[in-house]
Amino acid sequence: MEKTIAVGCDHGGFSLKVDIISHLKSKGYTVIDCGTDSEKSVDYPVFADKVCKAVTNGEAVLGILVCGTGIGMSIAANKHAGIRAACCENTFSARMTRAHNDANVLCLGARVIGIGLALDMVDLFLDTPFMGERHTARVEMLNALDYKKDN
Ligand code: RB5
Numbered sequence: 656m657e658k659t660i661a662v663g664c665d666h667g668g669f670s671l672k673v674d675i676i677s678h679l680k681s682k683g684y685t686v687i688d689c690g691t692d693s694e695k696s697v698d699y700p701v702f703a704d705k706v707c708k709a710v711t712n713g714e715a716v717l718g719i720l721v722c723g724t725g726i727g728m729s730i731a732a733n734k735h736a737g738i739r740a741a742c743c744e745n746t747f748s749a750r751m752t753r754a755h756n757d758a759n760v761l762c763l764g765a766r767v768i769g770i771g772l773a774l775d776m777v778d779l780f781l782d783t784p785f786m787g788e789r790h791t792a793r794v795e796m797l798n799a800l801d802y803k804k805d806n
Contacts, residue, residue, distance in 0.1 A: 660781070661709035661718040663689035663702035664765075665728075668721025670694070671765040671773055675719060678774050684781075687715050703731035710759050711737045718760040719777060725764035732760045736801035739794070744768055749776035753783035757794045 660679055664672035669691060676686050689705035691697045699722045706718040718740075720728035725742040732740035740760035741752035744767055752758040761780045763773050785794075 657716060658683065659685040659687060659715045661687040661689055661706045661715035662720075663691075663706040663718070663728075664721040665691055665699040665702055665723070666694045666696050667699075667723030668728075668763070668765040671763065671770065672721045674770050675721065675773065675777055678777065682778075699727045700731040703728050704735070706760065707732050707735040707738045707740075711735060716759075717781060719780075720760060720762045721765050722762075723764060723766040725762040725767065729760075729762040732762065737798070739797060743776055743780075746772070746775050746779050750779040750783045753780055754786045755790050755793075756797070757785040757790070 662672055662676055676688060679686050687709050689702055689709065691702055703720055706720055709715040710718045720732060722728045729740045729742035732738050738760055739756055739758045740762055741756065741758040742762040743749040743752060749761060761776065763776065
């Protein structure tokens with residue numbers, strides 16, 4: 656589980672997901688491929704749900720979601736209790752969302768960024784630990800919001 660990453664996409668993110676999975680495997684990660692498996696049009700919330708469940712049930716330590724913009728995936732992912740998903744378009748954000756937010760799902764937009772930047776962000780996201788300290792209480796506050804959605 657320590658080195659297991661769940662990865663999912665919709666049709667807009669399929670090509671980049673293939674590249675991300677081969678990159679992860681080349682670095683020794685175990686990958687749970689949650690689909691989709693082609694460029695045939697599908698609905699991104701379905702695949703966000705699969706990746707988020709793999710993370711919250713402990714099968715994967717972190718998740719990566721790819722759609723056209725990264726935005727739909729991040730909206731869908733953040734509706735899951737226990738998920739802190741970040742849509743990132745630069746390496747600073749990909750690093751800081753692990754360090755400060757303890758983000759557990761990275762969302763990428765395949766129509767927004769190139770493969771080189773995407774793989775750099777993936778590496779930073781996976782290699783950066785949560786900083787803890789003053790951020791711990793803030794992340795606990797985020798987690799508490801999961802249970803206030805209906806109030
Ligand atoms: C699909 O066309 C597109 O809407 C989707 O990939 C994503 O960008 C949604 O946020």
